[in-house]
Amino acid sequence: MKHSRESFLKKSLAFGSLISFTSLQKNLYAFGSEENKQHRENPIAYAESLGYTNPIDQVLLTAILAPNSHNSQPWKFKKISDFEFYLFGDGEKQLPEIDPINRQFYHTQGCFLELCHLTADSLMFDTTIKLFPNGKPYAKTFSKFPIAKVSLKPKTKCVHDFLFAGVRDRRMNRSVYSGEILTKEELEGLHSFALPFKNQMKWTNDVNELRAILPVLENAFAMETNRYVSNELNRRWFRLSETSILENRDGLTLEANGLSGIKLWIAKKFFVDLSKEVWHSEDSKQAAISMFSSQVHSAKALVFFLSEGKDDETTWIETGRDLMRYTLSCSVKNIAFHTMNQAVEDYPESRLFTKELKQILKLKPTQEIQLIARLGRSSYRFDSYRRDLKSFLV
Incomplete structure (x- = not known):
């Protein structure tokens, strides 16, 4: 019986979730120097x-x-x-x-x-x-x-x-989260420990609100994946082999997207191909969208980084400082964190989703969504590489 590449991947990853090849998982999961x-x-x-x-x-x-x-x-x-x-x-x-x-x-x-x-x-x-x-x-x-x-x-x-x-322990955790919705006390604790902020923070763990917002984030990701120029950008920044990861020490990886063990092996061996033809194929794009869907719908809360009034370079830097503080607070409190910004980027297709989110959140016209992140629980660990310090010096 023949299967498309997408069908094969879905069946293989489902199979991989049930079987543990200990030696293989150890080799792949422990990847990193x-x-x-x-x-x-x-x-x-x-x-x-x-x-x-x-x-x-x-x-x-x-x-x-x-x-x-x-x-x-x-x-x-x-x-x-x-x-x-x-x-x-x-x-x-x-x-x-x-x-x-x-x-x-x-x-x-x-x-x-x-x-x-x-x-x-x-x-x-x-x-x-x-x-x-x-x-x-x-x-x-x-x-x-x-x-x-x-x-x-x-x-x-x-x-x-x-x-x-x-x-x-700070990392961008893109795995599928598990457990219960984060409590009000947990979210308030995250917020309080990270203070002070330069801008505004809005979080939600309301089930009805999440049901309204998560499909918007999913659809925005699908749009960006089907948009050739943004999907091509991802292809250029993707590092697939261990050699490529170690040589470049930057970019996107399957490991950083939450894959390990047999799932990682199957994806690298049979599915992910960085050639333009395969990367932009419908099967490949649908597989990426399916993976993101699993991630976004596992969110146990969402946090929005908001600014009001000026929306300029200084505001954006201040937002980054807030992001750094919030992710460190998540690390200390053992809460997983993952930014999902496809719905708030600065090109026309994305701004349609921005407008939708502002309406759901009942934001004022003077407020801008700078960043969006999902929160949850996960024990997954992968630390992205950094280049040598000397490469940054001028």
Whole structure:
């Protein structure tokens, strides 16, 4: 009996969920270098093991663990002294197909800056962050105009932000979540631990509200997958083989999308193909949509990052700083976190879904949805790689 590739994958993955090949799972699930693990477990000790004893280097090596779109790591830095550096955006890592005005690009810069601040705090330094010290850069001038100037100064008071404790276990968890809906107490605890925020946060665990919102997120993902330019962007950033992952140390992977063990082996062996013909085939696109559907409908709560009034580069950086704090709070509280932004991106097809979400959430015309994330429970672990620190220096 013959099956299409989509049919085969669905049957194979269902089969894989029932059978455990221990040795195979150990080999695939444990994929990743000891070096990568050490970087996550204790970034300061890892920096020292590489000979980075200067606090500014330890701050930078830790801050590249910040979340970022497509694991593109779009940062460049120029050290001015032992206590100051400029942060530049890496213009070659822009994603105009899905982020035409660089909203997410600046979110990523904000994540980096907040983790710089928290790392410096853990090392007994205060930070001063001056945005756009030489004026705002644009798509073609990121190499000339820094996004921020960061200065470190020894603390005069022993006051710490305990969010730094979440760095070790912070990850974007794209697996299917399990268990019950997150309680009001759990969500309030996440919020309180992450304070203060630059912008507004709105969460929901209301079953009826989730039923209204989740199909919108699913349909937005389907739209983006069927949209050639955005799907092609994903293909270019996808790293399939272990060799490709280790050589590039960036980009998208099946492992980061929640696959391990026999499911991962089947997908790599029989299904995922990075050739244009196969990647853009209906079977491949439907398989991706099906996987996302399982993820989104397993959400146990949603959180929305909102801004009001100005919607500019400074606002986007502030949103990124909020995102960094919230994901660290999730890490400390052992709550899984996964951004799902296909419905709030800045191209016309996506904005149709943005309008729908604003109506469901009853937002004011002056409010903007910056980011959306699902929350839940999951024990899945995979830590995306980061490039060598020297590759970021200018």
